[in-house]
Amino acid sequence: MMAHLPILPVLIPLCAAVALLLATGASIAFKRALSLLAIAALVAAAVAQLVMADDGGIRVYRLGDWPAPYGIVLMLDRLAALMVALTSLLAVPVLLAAMSGTDTRGRHFHAFLQFQLMGLNGAFLTGDLFNLFVFFEILLLASYGLLVHGGGLRRARAGIAYVVLNLSGSALFLIALGLLYGFLGTLNMVDFGVALQKVAPADQGVVAVMCVLLVSVFLLKAAVLPIGFWLPSVYSAATLPVAALFVIMTKVGVYALLRVVTIGLLAAPFTAGLLQPWLTWLALGTIAVGSAGMLAAGSLSVVIANIVIVSGGTLLLAVAEPSAASISAALYYLVQTTVVTGALFVFADHLSRQRGEAADGFGDGPRLASYTNLGLAYLVLAVAACGAPPLSGFLGKIMMMQAMQPSLHPVLVWTALVLSGFVAALVLARAASVFFWEPGAPGIEERPDVPYRPAWGATAAIVIMLIAVLTVSFAAAPVSAYARAAAEQMLARDAYVSAVIGDPARIDRELRP
Amino acid sequence: MEVLVSLSLGLLSACGIYLMLRPTTFSVVLGLTLLSYAVNALIFFGARLKSTAPPLTIDGLSGQTDPLPQALVLTAIVIGFGMTAYLMALALKGKAESGTDHVDAGRDP
Numbered sequence: 001m002m003a004h005l006p007i008l009p010v011l012i013p014l015c016a017a018v019a020l021l022l023a024t025g026a027s028i029a030f031k032r033a034l035s036l037l038a039i040a041a042l043v044a045a046a047v048a049q050l051v052m053a054d055d056g057g058i059r060v061y062r063l064g065d066w067p068a069p070y071g072i073v074l075m076l077d078r079l080a081a082l083m084v085a086l087t088s089l090l091a092v093p094v095l096l097a098a099m100s101g102t103d104t105r106g107r108h109f110h111a112f113l114q115f116q117l118m119g120l121n122g123a124f125l126t127g128d129l130f131n132l133f134v135f136f137e138i139l140l141l142a143s144y145g146l147l148v149h150g151g152g153l154r155r156a157r158a159g160i161a162y163v164v165l166n167l168s169g170s171a172l173f174l175i176a177l178g179l180l181y182g183f184l185g186t187l188n189m190v191d192f193g194v195a196l197q198k199v200a201p202a203d204q205g206v207v208a209v210m211c212v213l214l215v216s217v218f219l220l221k222a223a224v225l226p227i228g229f230w231l232p233s234v235y236s237a238a239t240l241p242v243a244a245l246f247v248i249m250t251k252v253g254v255y256a257l258l259r260v261v262t263i264g265l266l267a268a269p270f271t272a273g274l275l276q277p278w279l280t281w282l283a284l285g286t287i288a289v290g291s292a293g294m295l296a297a298g299s300l301s302v303v304i305a306n307i308v309i310v311s312g313g314t315l316l317l318a319v320a321e322p323s324a325a326s327i328s329a330a331l332y333y334l335v336q337t338t339v340v341t342g343a344l345f346v347f348a349d350h351l352s353r354q355r356g357e358a359a360d361g362f363g364d365g366p367r368l369a370s371y372t373n374l375g376l377a378y379l380v381l382a383v384a385a386c387g388a389p390p391l392s393g394f395l396g397k398i399m400m401m402q403a404m405q406p407s408l409h410p411v412l413v414w415t416a417l418v419l420s421g422f423v424a425a426l427v428l429a430r431a432a433s434v435f436f437w438e439p440g441a442p443g444i445e446e447r448p449d450v451p452y453r454p455a456w457g458a459t460a461a462i463v464i465m466l467i468a469v470l471t472v473s474f475a476a477a478p479v480s481a482y483a484r485a486a487a488e489q490m491l492a493r494d495a496y497v498s499a500v501i502g503d504p505a506r507i508d509r510e511l512r513p
Numbered sequence: 514m515e516v517l518v519s520l521s522l523g524l525l526s527a528c529g530i531y532l533m534l535r536p537t538t539f540s541v542v543l544g545l546t547l548l549s550y551a552v553n554a555l556i557f558f559g560a561r562l563k564s565t566a567p568p569l570t571i572d573g574l575s576g577q578t579d580p581l582p583q584a585l586v587l588t589a590i591v592i593g594f595g596m597t598a599y600l601m602a603l604a605l606k607g608k609a610e611s612g613t614d615h616v617d618a619g620r621d622p
Binding site: 130134137141144148152153156157159160161163164167168170171174175177178179181182185187 | 549579592607
């Protein structure tokens, strides 16, 4: 059983999704129970992986028992375990929030959710580049379904743009993979690094171009400056619990980039400096554009979407200059920003139901029913999101600043991090005054109260997210110690080579004309 | 042969990208289809152009071609086909709701 642990986070959602498709006609209560049960099992498997990976070993699961690099392998290390655990834990509040109403607007919500989790976990666990493409497609196809869930012209239009963009991204991904395979003769991630070291000087130019093409696909998923404008319209068009799950989707891009850089590009001298210095500039630009987007936003969900963009830019600052310090800071930042922005989306869902037609827009709305509790929850989330002490956002930014001290442009990086935090604080404070203070204030038109009784799922979702935010804040030491260990493991490439392919000299390589 | 193949791949991609930049969803779908043809052919040719080279090992026969790109291209075709079908469904839904096939329909002026 323990030997098969690496594949469980893929198998559990797959089985649940197939069962949910077969049970299309069943009652919503049955589907919810099945979905919840599957996610509970997934969380158990993910936590078991997290504990298992913490001994520092790299577990290789050969699918079909074909040895790497010829067959496809799953690779469980600290980074993969961390990402799978984060995804599975985020799925719990997402499901609970969706159960309080939005999941009845379409028949296949729960099946799509499970397929999405399968794709995400597979992308985090796979050790093969083409398999990564396949899992990307699975998670994208499920996300297309989740995005248009709920119907409406706005979602359909946002969906078309999102699908076209991602299909173009897939085409680029395939071009890069096809040509890399043509030159290197391998698709295994670890072997990719080994093969890069053996590229003839005459071919190095073409291979470098292909690597940049591969990187740009991941940058599209991570919503970086020139190719990131899709994110706010997509995230704000989706129903809010779905948007909370989509938060992890940009992190898939960052993860894939981190993986390919540490295991592949850093291995060979001609690709090691490939991301410098342009990625730093793009990341800084992403932070600037995201901050401007926050200021221009007309609703809370667009603000949160722009916070997601800014956090993606912040993470890429570290990826552009990979070192043990910068990667470990980035991993802590990734965990905390995913939890906080996911929590904000869940909160926005709760809030917009209480405001009736005003939803989460910054217009006049009715007085909120659970005024004090919501206000306190918002205070915690906003403090964490804008990076003010004492919560996780502050710790994440401090770690990033310390790690980026030896970078190319430390002053610029620090300024970007501090200013984006100020902008977030300003916008979130303005939102608080609109939501909590203005209804009922003198000079503001009274709106009729919206009759609303929160379902237990919605309340439970917010409580779980708040506990998660506080845990990431107050258990920062163990989380960042894990992140540090993960970063050091990722940079020790020889351990991956011996775990996945053994002795690289023994691999029969075909000579290409 | 190599030059002919490269030129036709380039032509396919160019037509695909031109159509993708058109303002109606239908041409975008056609463009994506052309682009995916070009990409599939590219993956296939990643195994180099060889004639009468089988993708399997047969006793006494040398000079096989690499079988993996053929497996990859099958996967890519299936996925691309599914995605295109979904995009068509989504485009039809958008057209039914807004009455036009223009990509900017339904957007605030």
